[in-house]
Amino acid sequence: xxxIITPLKTAAELALIQQFIAQKAKLSGDAATHAMxxxxxxxxxxxxxxxxxxxxxxxxxxxxxxxxxxxLADLPTxxxxxxxxxxxxxxxxxxxxxxxxxxxxxxxxxxxxPQGVIFTSMADVLGGSRPDLLQHLGALDVAKGDHAxxxxxxxxxxxxVLELADNSQIDTPIxxxxxxxxxxxxxxxxxxxxxxxxxxxxxxxxIHEGGAECDAQVNDAVEFVLGADSKVEHIVRQDMxxxxxYLATVTANLGPKAEFNSFALVQGGGxxxxxxxxxxxxxxxxxxxxxxxxxxGTQFADTTLIMDHxxxxxxxxxxxxxxxxGDATGVYQGKVIVRQHAQKTDGGMKSNTLLxxxxxxxxxxxELEIFADDVxxxxxxxVGALDDELLFYLMARGLxxxxxxxxxxxxxxxxxxxFVEHEPMRDAxxxxxxxxxxxx
Amino acid sequence: xxxxxxxxxxxxxxxxxxxxxxxxxxxxxxKAPKGLxxxxxxxxxxxxxxxxxxxxxxxxxxxxxxxxxxxxxxKVQYPEIDYQELYxxxxxxxxxxPKSIDDVDPELLRVYEKLGIPLREQEIxxxxxxxxxxxxxxxxxxxxxxxxxxxxxxxxVIFCSISEAVKEHPELVRKYLGTVISSNDNxxxxxxxxxxxxxxxxxxxxxxxxxxxxxxYFRINEKNTGQFExxxxxxxxxSYVSYLEGCTAPxxxxxxxxxxxxxxxxMDEAEIKYSTVQNWYPxxxxxxxxxxxxxxxxxxxxxRKSKIxxxxxxxxSAITWKYPSVVLRGDESQGEFYSIAISNGRQQVxxxxxMIHLGKNxxxxxxxxxxxxxxxxxxxxxxxxxxxxxTNARNFTNCDSLLIGDQCGAHTVPYMEAxxxxxxxxxxxTTSKISEDQLFYCQxxxxxxxxxxxxxxxxxxxxVLQHLPMEFAVEAQKLIAISxxxxxx
Numbered sequence: 001x002x003x004i005i006t007p008l009k010t011a012a013e014l015a016l017i018q019q020f021i022a023q024k025a026k027l028s029g030d031a032a033t034h035a036m037x038x039x040x041x042x043x044x045x046x047x048x049x050x051x052x053x054x055x056x057x058x059x060x061x062x063x064x065x066x067x068x069x070x071x072l073a074d075l076p077t078x079x080x081x082x083x084x085x086x087x088x089x090x091x092x093x094x095x096x097x098x099x100x101x102x103x104x105x106x107x108x109x110x111x112x113x114p115q116g117v118i119f120t121s122m123a124d125v126l127g128g129s130r131p132d133l134l135q136h137l138g139a140l141d142v143a144k145g146d147h148a149x150x151x152x153x154x155x156x157x158x159x160x161v162l163e164l165a166d167n168s169q170i171d172t173p174i175x176x177x178x179x180x181x182x183x184x185x186x187x188x189x190x191x192x193x194x195x196x197x198x199x200x201x202x203x204x205x206x207i208h209e210g211g212a213e214c215d216a217q218v219n220d221a222v223e224f225v226l227g228a229d230s231k232v233e234h235i236v237r238q239d240m241x242x243x244x245x246y247l248a249t250v251t252a253n254l255g256p257k258a259e260f261n262s263f264a265l266v267q268g269g270g271x272x273x274x275x276x277x278x279x280x281x282x283x284x285x286x287x288x289x290x291x292x293x294x295x296x297g298t299q300f301a302d303t304t305l306i307m308d309h310x311x312x313x314x315x316x317x318x319x320x321x322x323x324x325x326g327d328a329t330g331v332y333q334g335k336v337i338v339r340q341h342a343q344k345t346d347g348g349m350k351s352n353t354l355l356x357x358x359x360x361x362x363x364x365x366x367e368l369e370i371f372a373d374d375v376x377x378x379x380x381x382x383v384g385a386l387d388d389e390l391l392f393y394l395m396a397r398g399l400x401x402x403x404x405x406x407x408x409x410x411x412x413x414x415x416x417x418x419f420v421e422h423e424p425m426r427d428a429x430x431x432x433x434x435x436x437x438x439x440x
Numbered sequence: 441x442x443x444x445x446x447x448x449x450x451x452x453x454x455x456x457x458x459x460x461x462x463x464x465x466x467x468x469x470x471k472a473p474k475g476l477x478x479x480x481x482x483x484x485x486x487x488x489x490x491x492x493x494x495x496x497x498x499x500x501x502x503x504x505x506x507x508x509x510x511x512x513x514x515k516v517q518y519p520e521i522d523y524q525e526l527y528x529x530x531x532x533x534x535x536x537x538p539k540s541i542d543d544v545d546p547e548l549l550r551v552y553e554k555l556g557i558p559l560r561e562q563e564i565x566x567x568x569x570x571x572x573x574x575x576x577x578x579x580x581x582x583x584x585x586x587x588x589x590x591x592x593x594x595x596x597v598i599f600c601s602i603s604e605a606v607k608e609h610p611e612l613v614r615k616y617l618g619t620v621i622s623s624n625d626n627x628x629x630x631x632x633x634x635x636x637x638x639x640x641x642x643x644x645x646x647x648x649x650x651x652x653x654x655x656x657y658f659r660i661n662e663k664n665t666g667q668f669e670x671x672x673x674x675x676x677x678x679s680y681v682s683y684l685e686g687c688t689a690p691x692x693x694x695x696x697x698x699x700x701x702x703x704x705x706x707m708d709e710a711e712i713k714y715s716t717v718q719n720w721y722p723x724x725x726x727x728x729x730x731x732x733x734x735x736x737x738x739x740x741x742x743x744r745k746s747k748i749x750x751x752x753x754x755x756x757s758a759i760t761w762k763y764p765s766v767v768l769r770g771d772e773s774q775g776e777f778y779s780i781a782i783s784n785g786r787q788q789v790x791x792x793x794x795m796i797h798l799g800k801n802x803x804x805x806x807x808x809x810x811x812x813x814x815x816x817x818x819x820x821x822x823x824x825x826x827x828x829x830x831t832n833a834r835n836f837t838n839c840d841s842l843l844i845g846d847q848c849g850a851h852t853v854p855y856m857e858a859x860x861x862x863x864x865x866x867x868x869x870t871t872s873k874i875s876e877d878q879l880f881y882c883q884x885x886x887x888x889x890x891x892x893x894x895x896x897x898x899x900x901x902x903x904v905l906q907h908l909p910m911e912f913a914v915e916a917q918k919l920i921a922i923s924x925x926x927x928x929x
Contacts, residue, residue, distance in 0.1 A: 055513055058855070340846055355861035359828070364856035368869060373843035378870035383858040 013048055015069040020154055023072055028157060030128030036137065040153035043145060050147045059331040059363040060302045062147070065271050066245065070217045072155060073100035073186035080181045081106065087179060087210065095175040101188030101218075102158045116168030116200075122159030122191055133161060136193055136225050140251045142308040142337075143277040148247045152189045152221045159192040159222075162204075166197035166227065173203035173235075173422055178220060180211035180244070187217035198227035198255070203422050204234050208248070208268070211241040221249040226258035228282060233261050235425050237432070240268035242297065249275040254314075256282030263420050264291040265429050266301055267436055273331075276305035280314040280342070288317040290416045292429075294436045295328035295360075302331035309342040316346075321416045322353040323409055324360040325440065335367040336377060343372050349379035354386060354412055356440075406437050465661050467547055469580070472529035474664075478502060481634050484529050488603045488637075491610060494617075501623040501633035508627045514790040515819045515851060516759050518695070518732060526697060528635045530580040530662040552577055552657065573684075574599055576640045576656040580665055583638045588652065595651050597681075598643040602670055605641035612643055616674055620703040620740045620767070628699040628734040628761075632668045636701065639669035644679040644710070655684040658698075660720070660731065666697040673703070675710035677743060682713040687720050687756070695723075695758060699734045708743030708770070713751070720756035725814070727786030730758025737764035741773035741799075749776040750793065758787060763821065765794035768802035768830075775804040783816035783848070792822035792853075797833035797863070808839040812848040823855040826863035833863040840870055 009017070020041050027037060049063035050056070076084070076099040084099050084107055096119065097107035103121045110119055125133050138144070138153055160176050176192060196202055206222065218240070226232055232252075240246050246269040252260045264274060278287045293301050307316045322330040336347045353362040366379040386408055394404035413433050420426040472483050481502050485495040510521075532545060574588035576599065583601030592599045598609060605613050623633040640656045660667045675681055687698075698720065704712050714737075723730025733756075739748035750764040760783075766775030777793040789812075795804035804824065812818035818841065826833040841850035852869040883889060 355858060358861050360861060361859045366854060368852040370843065370851065371849040373846050381856055381867040382865060383856060384864040385861040
C-alpha cells in the first residue's frame with residue numbers, strides 16, 4: 001500500500017509538457033499573461049495529473065483516464081460556426097457563445113446585453129486590455145494549486161468577461177453557451193469571469209453541449225467575484241456528448257453579505273468532474289450550492305466542492321441529488337471548512353443518492369473541517385434504492401411500476417430543482433429530468 | 441443550553457498536566473541494543489525462542505517495511521521518527537516470562553496496584569475486589585502475569601500472552617496470525633509484524649461463553665522504548681467473549697512510540713466485544729512528550745451471523761491514529777463501533793472505523809462522539825463500503841463533535857462507497873442536533889424543550905456507555921470526568 005512510487009511521468013503528462021513548450025508562444029496574451037501561464041504550468045508539472053492518492057481526487061483517477069492529449073483547438077472555421085448556428089436555433093434570450101473554447105461574436109448577441117452589463121472577451125483581457133480584471137484570475141486562495149485550474153490557466157484561450165456596475169439589477173438572464181464541434185478531436189480551455197458590483201443582481205445560465213462523435217477534452221473554468229450585498233443566481237446545464245472528458249471549475253469570491261446560488265444539472269459527458277470553490281471573504285455571506293446528476297451507461301461524474309468559511313456569520317447550504325443507473329459511477333465530495341474566526345457560521349450539507357441498478361456505484365465523502373466553536377454545522381448523506389414500500393403504495397393505487405418509479409425519481413430530484421429561482425429555467429430543468437426518465 | 445455550559449466548564453477543569461498515571465517505576469530491565477535492523481528482529485525472536493517460520497515472517501515484514509513510506513493522509517502532524525533511536529525490546533529483568541503471581545517481582549505488582557489493576561486472584565476471590573476479571577499484564581515488551589488461567593482453561597478458554605501461545609499452541613497461532621492484518625498491511629502494522637514483542641492470545645472454543653471478562657493492561661515504563669504488542673482473539677462458532685484493554689505510560693519529555701495490532705476472528709454465530717480505555721500519557725499542555733499511538737485493529741466476521749463490537753474511550757496519547765475495522769464477510773454478520781474521543785492540550789486524534797460489507801444482509805452501526813478542547817485537533821475518519829455482492833447491506837453512522845474553545849478543531853471525514861443498489865447507507869454528522877421528531881414526541885408529552893433535550897441526550901449517551909462492560913464504564917466515566925450529556929446538546 002505505502003510502497004515508494006517513483007514519480008514517473010505518464011505519456012499524457014509528457015504530452016502536456018511537450019504541448020505547452022510547443023504552443024506557449026502561440027497562446028494569446030501579453031507578458032503578464034504569459035508569466036501567469038508559465039507559473040500555472042510549473043505548478044501543474046510539479047503536481048502531475050491527479051490520481052486517487054491525492055485526497056481531493058480520492059475517487060477520480062484522472063491520470064488513469066487521460067491516456068492521451070488532444071491537440072489544442074484552432075479558431076473555429078466558418079463551417080463549424082454554421083453548424084453551431086443550427087444547434088443554437090432553439091435558444092432564445094441574451095447569449096454569449098463560445099465554440100471550441102473561443103468566443104464567437106457572430107453567434108452571440110452582444111447588442112442585446114442589458115444596460116449596466118459590460119462585456120469584454122477574455123482574449124482581450126489576456127492581451128492586456130484590462131490588468132484590473134486579469135488580477136482576478138486564479139486569485140482565490142482556496143482554489144490555489146488546483147490541478148484543473150492550473151492546466152486551464154496554462155492553456156486558456158478565450159472566454160467571456162462580464163462586469164456589472166454597482167446596484168444594477170438585471171432581471172434578464174445572460175446565457176454563456178459553450179459548444180464543441182461534432183467529430184473534432186481537440187482539447188479546449190475556456191476561462192470566463194463575472195465581476196458583480198456592490199448591491200447588483202444577476203442571473204447567469206451556463207450551457208455546455210456538443211462534442212458528438214469524437215473524444216473531445218474540455219477543461220473550462222468560470223470565476224465569480226461578488227461585491228458587497230450583491231446577488232448572483234448561477235444555473236448550469238451540462239449535456240456534453242457521451243465520449244467527452246469534461247472538467248469544469250467554478251470559483252466564487254463572496255463579499256460581505258453577498259449571496260451566491262449555484263445549481264447544476266449534469267447528465268452528459270463520459271468522464272466528467274465539476275469542482276466548486278467558494279470563499280467567504282466578507283462577513284454574513286450566503287451560498288447555496290445544489291445539483292442534480294443523472295447517470296447511465298458507463299458514465300462517470302464527480303462533483304467536488306469546498307466551502308471556505310473564512311469570515312464570520314456565513315451561511316452555506318449544499319444539496320446534491322444523484323440518480324445512478326446502468327454501470328455508471330457517481331462521486332460526491334463536499335468539504336466545509338470553518339476557520340477559527342468564522343464564528344456563528346451555519347453550514348448544512350446533504351447528499352442523497354438513488355442507485356437504480358445493481359451495478360451502479362456511488363462514492364460519497366462529505367467532510368467537515370471546523371476550527372471555530374460557535375457554529376452549527378451538519379451533514380447528512382444517504383445511498384439507497386427506491387423505497388419498496390412507497391413503490392408498493394403507488395402501485396396499489398393503480399400506477400404501473402415504471403410510472404410509479406418515475407414519479408418517485410421526479411419527486412426525489414425535484415427537491416433540489418425547486419431551489420432554482422428563475423422560473424422558466426426551473427421548468428426547463430424539470431422537463432430535462434422528464435426526458436431523461438423517458439429514455440430510461 | 442445548560443448541559444453544554446456544564447461540559448464546557450468541566451472540560452476546562454481537566455488540565456492535561458494532571459495525568460495521574462505519570463509515575464515512573466525504577467526497575468531493572470533487560471534491553472535489546474538500541475536501533476532497528478535484521479539483527480534486532482532476530483534478537484527479539486531468539487529471546488522468545490520462536491520457531492523458524494515466525495522469524496521468517498518477521499524478517500519478511502521487516503524487509504517490506506524498509507520499502508514503505510509513512511502514511512501522510514491523516515490530519516496529524518508529527519516530526520519524522522528516528523527508528524534507530526528507539527529500543528525495541530525491554531523486559532523487567534526479575535520477571536523473564538509469565539509465571540504464577542507468586543513469582544512476579546513485588547515492585548511490578550505494586551505498579552499495577554497503583555494503577556488499580558487487580559492481579560492477585562486470592563484477593564479477588566476473597567471479595568477484596570468486587571468484580572472478577574482475568575488480566576494479562578503487559579509491562580513494556582513482555583507479559584508479566586496472566587491471572588485466572590487455570591479457571592479459564594476448565595472452560596476450554598485459552599488466555600495467555602502471545603509468546604506463550606507461540607510455544608504452547610503453535611498450530612493455532614500459525615493458522616490465524618496475520619490472516620486479518622497481513623504482515624505488509626500498512627506502515628505501522630508492518631513494523632509491528634517485524635518487531636512485535638508481546639500481547640494477548642485468546643481462543644474461545646466452539647459454543648463456549650467465556651465465563652469472565654478478559655482484559656489486558658498495557659504499561660510503557662522504560663524510556664525511549666517502543667511498545668509493539670500484537671493481540672489475536674479467535675472466537676469459534678457459537679462462542680462469546682468480552683475483552684477489555686487499558687493503557688497508561690509515565691510522564692516523559694520525549695515522545696514514545698506505540699504501534700499495536702489487534703486481530704479478531706469470529707466464526708458462525710460467535711461474538712467478540714472489544715473495549716478499550718486508552719489513557720496513554722498525552723504530553724504536557726505545550727505538547728511536549730506523550731505517546732504516538734499508531735494502532736491497526738481489525739476484526740474479521742468470517743462466519744454467518746457473527747458479530748464484532750468495538751467500543752473505545754480515547755482520552756490519552758499525543759497522537760492517535762487508529763481505525764478499528766470490521767470486515768463483514770459472513771452473511772448476516774454485524775459490525776458495531778462506539779467511540780468517545782476526547783482531546784485536550786495539543787493532542788491530535790485521527791480516529792474512526794471501517795466497515796467493509798462483503799456478505800449478504802450485513803449490518804453495521806457507527807456512533808462516534810468527539811470532544812475537542814485546548815489546542816487539540818479531533819478528526820473522525822470512517823469508511824463504509826458495500827461490495828457488489830453485499831446485497832441488502834445496511835449502515836447507520838452518526839458522528840457528533842463538540843468544540844470547546846476557539847483554538848481547537850473538530851473534523852469529520854466519512855467515506856461512503858456503495859456498489860450495489862440494495863445497500864442502504866445513512867450518515868449524519870452534526871455539531872448540535874437532536875432529532876426534531878424525538879423532541880416533538882417528548883414535548884408533546886409535557887416536557888419542556890430543555891427537559892426533552894436532557895432525556896434524549898441521556899438516553900443516547902447511556903446507550904453508548906452501556907456498550908462498555910460494567911467495571912469499565914465506571915472507570916471510563918471517572919476518566920472522562922465530564923458530563924457527556926452536553927456533547928450533543
